[in-house]
Amino acid sequence: MRARLYDGQTTAAQACDLEVAGGVLRFEMAGEPRLWPVSEIEVEALGPDVRLTRRGAPERLIVQAAAWRMSSGRTRAADRWRAFRLLAVLAAGGMGILLSVFVGLPLAAGPLARATPPDLEHRMGQSLEAQMTLAFPPCRGEPGQMALQALGTQLGEVSDSPFPIRVRAVEAEMVNAFALPGGTILVTGGLIDAAEPDELAAVIAHEVAHVEQRHAMEALWRSVGLGLVLDAVVGGGTGVTQQTVLLAGAATDMRHSRQSEGQADARGQALLHALGLSSTGMATFFDQLAQEETAGEDEAAGTIWAVFESHPASRARAEASQARARAGRPGFTSEAWAAIGAACDRESERPGRGP
Numbered sequence: 548m549r550a551r552l553y554d555g556q557t558t559a560a561q562a563c564d565l566e567v568a569g570g571v572l573r574f575e576m577a578g579e580p581r582l583w584p585v586s587e588i589e590v591e592a593l594g595p596d597v598r599l600t601r602r603g604a605p606e607r608l609i610v611q612a613a614a615w616r617m618s619s620g621r622t623r624a625a626d627r628w629r630a631f632r633l634l635a636v637l638a639a640g641g642m643g644i645l646l647s648v649f650v651g652l653p654l655a656a657g658p659l660a661r662a663t664p665p666d667l668e669h670r671m672g673q674s675l676e677a678q679m680t681l682a683f684p685p686c687r688g689e690p691g692q693m694a695l696q697a698l699g700t701q702l703g704e705v706s707d708s709p710f711p712i713r714v715r716a717v718e719a720e721m722v723n724a725f726a727l728p729g730g731t732i733l734v735t736g737g738l739i740d741a742a743e744p745d746e747l748a749a750v751i752a753h754e755v756a757h758v759e760q761r762h763a764m765e766a767l768w769r770s771v772g773l774g775l776v777l778d779a780v781v782g783g784g785t786g787v788t789q790q791t792v793l794l795a796g797a798a799t800d801m802r803h804s805r806q807s808e809g810q811a812d813a814r815g816q817a818l819l820h821a822l823g824l825s826s827t828g829m830a831t832f833f834d835q836l837a838q839e840e841t842a843g844e845d846e847a848a849g850t851i852w853a854v855f856e857s858h859p860a861s862r863a864r865a866e867a868s869q870a871r872a873r874a875g876r877p878g879f880t881s882e883a884w885a886a887i888g889a890a891c892d893r894e895s896e897r898p899g900r901g902p
Contacts, residue, residue: 555605672729691890745828748878
């Protein structure tokens with residue numbers, strides 16, 4: 548088998564003969580024999596030729612690929628081994644990314660949230676509130692705002708929150724409440740319309756528990772961490788890969804949101820108990836949501852859909868809250884409830900709702 552030999556010292560090529568026998572490649576350079584075990588030879592494809600090198604040896608041999616395959620019977624096996632190693636490295640890298648998204652980020656988010664300086668979290672919360680109130684402006688009824696704040700202050704005093712609790716009603720038709728980083732809780736006008744007094748008090752207690760546990764900051768750290776992973780994997784670009792990573796992170800966030808919501812349900816009721824307030828409203832609120840969710844839906848389909856929701860199923864939350872419920876004083880007086888009902892320019896007399 549003919550080859551071109553480069554000695555590694557000059558650029559000149561020398562013609563030489565190669566022989567493969569007994570698993571050893573034999574050739575001569577400057578009249579001296581060279582013996583290379585075939586198992587130690589690195590093969591690099593160069594179009595119709597291949598380049599043969601041996602680790603630690605300066606010489607390079609260029610030979611026709613077909614002739615080398617016939618003589619050594621090893622090139623394809625070596626290529627397959629290199630391909631396997633490459634695939635193994637890629638698979639390990641992909642597994643590392645999945646572990647970081649599904650395990651590493653969620654595990655780190657909690658400690659990072661607790662280690663975040665409260666002053667920094669408070670400033671971040673102020674920034675988020677400023678952005679949210681562009682879409683959801685504060686309700687103008689100040690007496691109602693004061694009544695909401697009074698309950699928030701009481702709940703904050705019996706909680707372990709590192710922040711003073713600030714509760715504000717905002718103009719929005721959706722039935723929801725938000726606990727922002729740093730102690731601010733936003734209650735929508737839609738929630739005020741939909742809830743009974745003790746139900747609204749339970750929802751606010753639930754959000755105070757989120758503040759106490761710093762769940763909003765934890766979710767923010769998860770979002771920041773996922774963004775860093777996304778940039779590292781796909782350079783912040785677009786396409787199928789990016790969507791895959793985003794969906795993976797979203798699934799992680801949903802799982803931990805369920806856990807946080809369950810914790811906030813139980814802790815919120817405990818805060819109400821500490822003030823001697825009724826906690827039965829949490830169960831009735833979730834029971835009402837469960838009835839609305841399942842109205843006109845097949846029960847099995849509803850159970851399947853619950854897997855993909857960011858919050859636990861309302862029926863399960865209603866049952867758990869009912870088991871913990873205790874009777875007590877109402878969360879709001881009649882006067883306070885009337886002011887809250889008018890806070891967002893809505894009628895205070897609402898059919899079927901009231902203390």
